[in-house]
Amino acid sequence: MKAQLSDAKLYNELMASAKKVGVIAEQEAVEADRNATISKNVADAIVEGGLNRLIIPKEYGFPQIDFNTFADIVRTVGYHNLSAAWVTYFYALHNSWVAFLPKNRMDEIYEDGGLLADIFAPVGKVEKVEGGFILNGRWNFVSGINHSEWISVGAVYHEEGAAVPDRIGLCMRVSDLEVIEDWDSLGLRGSGSNSVVADNLFVPEDMVISFNEMMMNRKPYTPEVDEDYLYYNVSFFPAFYVGFPAMAIGAAERVIEEFIARTKKRRRFDGTNEGESAKSQRVAAEMSLKLKSAKGLMKEYIEMLESDQGQYNPAEYNGIRVHIIQNCQDIAIRAVATLGASALAKGQPLEMIMRDLMAISTHVTSLYEDGIDNYGKALFGVDSMAMG
Incomplete structure (x- = not known):
């Protein structure tokens, strides 16, 4: 079992930093969309909040977090803006491969701070x-x-x-x-x-x-990295991919909130309030249950990572991950299709989230057909190409 973060003050500080990154990114979302990059403001907020320094061995003076905390950080940013969640996740995550370099190179890269x-x-x-x-x-x-x-x-x-x-x-x-x-x-x-x-x-x-x-090896081979390190003795690639479903869940949470708020204000041509419509209420219920399913699978995914001693087939992680992302994408498409053309206005949250979730689903590790195929093979004892 991996160590769990028990410092509530630190957890709350990290979530506040994640929210700050997300809020700045949301305010600049249209500009980032136009420029095809987050701004220096967002990158600086990630650094100022220390979110890029979380997957570093404690010898370098950084707190050791757990997978739930890592996923919550990415999910929190993703609620506001998925592009910012994507780079927040990667800027932290990519420190994990540095721990597999010799000590002098770890020193060089970690102490540089870039x-x-x-x-x-x-x-x-x-x-x-x-x-x-x-x-x-x-x-x-x-x-x-x-x-x-x-x-x-x-x-x-x-x-x-x-x-x-x-x-x-x-x-x-x-x-x-x-x-x-x-x-x-x-x-x-x-x-x-x-x-x-x-x-x-x-x-x-x-x-x-x-x-x-x-x-x-399942862990860095330098003796300076100890068991408190998040990527010590884990199935590396399933652990490496943990942020993709986490950010999708954050976005799906936002979609449902936006859907309910917009539906309450929506009036049809006959003057009726759509919030009182059984049709939209049913849609909200079905989307909420899909989100609960995604969160339950996310919980299982992290529990597997924390207890993994090599007993899980990488394809099982792959199948769970793609199913979570597919659920979240389905939620966004359903919300937009139910609200109608007004939800397609460029730059508003639902339109951007729908596009961003589609992009997440096309990442090589998130392809639904590949992931389900890999998991199905594993269930029948057939080898697949899944690394995690």
Whole structure:
């Protein structure tokens, strides 16, 4: 069982910081949508609230939180703005792979204090040379890159004599890469998920992490990281993906509140108040039950993470996660379709949340058909490609 955060004062401070980030982002949502990035104001609020420093070993002087607290932070920001929740989650989360680097590199990155980005799609090309690798490649969808100082990118390396290739992450300063501002999406526009390019870049050996080893070891292999650390002895990738369903739940909560408030004020052509309509009441009830189902699955997901000693199939996590996100997306679409054309006005909460939830559902770890297929295979003892 993972340690639980028992400091109520700290918890409340973190939630207040998360709300502050969300409120600022909501106030700037239309501008962020137009600019395809959150503003410096939002990035600064994340840093000022310490939300980017929560997944760091306690030796560096930061509080050790639990998965419920982490999920609540992301959910709170997501209630106000999903693009801000996306980058808040990632800026905190990406510290977890730093703990798998040698101690001197941990010191360098953690003590620098810069925000972190990553893109682990293994599309990079590497050549082994003395002391490290020569890296080439282009990676798309690097969320939050506009405000980041550090980044890790993915590649495949087949070491001579190894039975199978290894997926690796190569870490560097963002300034070592070319950033191409090409993010122009339907949803999560404020995430600033631009592309990066490496051109014959030398990456030292001690700035490379092995995903194969991370999955096998289940914990950082440096002795300085102890059992209080959130990513110590967990199923790494299911733990890494915990924020996606959490932010979706926060958005779904907001959708239902907006739906009920707007329905109470809505008058039909015949003069009747829609809030008194059994039809809209039934819709609200069904959406609320879907949200309760999503929250129940989220609770089970975290309980699995906290007790996981390797007994859970990664595909089960995958199935739970995609089902939560699908429930939340269904809630948003149902609300907009029931309220009618007025809910489609650009820049108002329901329209933006619907687009953003659709974008979340297209992330490679959140694809519903893939996740359900993986879980179904696991139920019949068939191997799947699910990592978590």
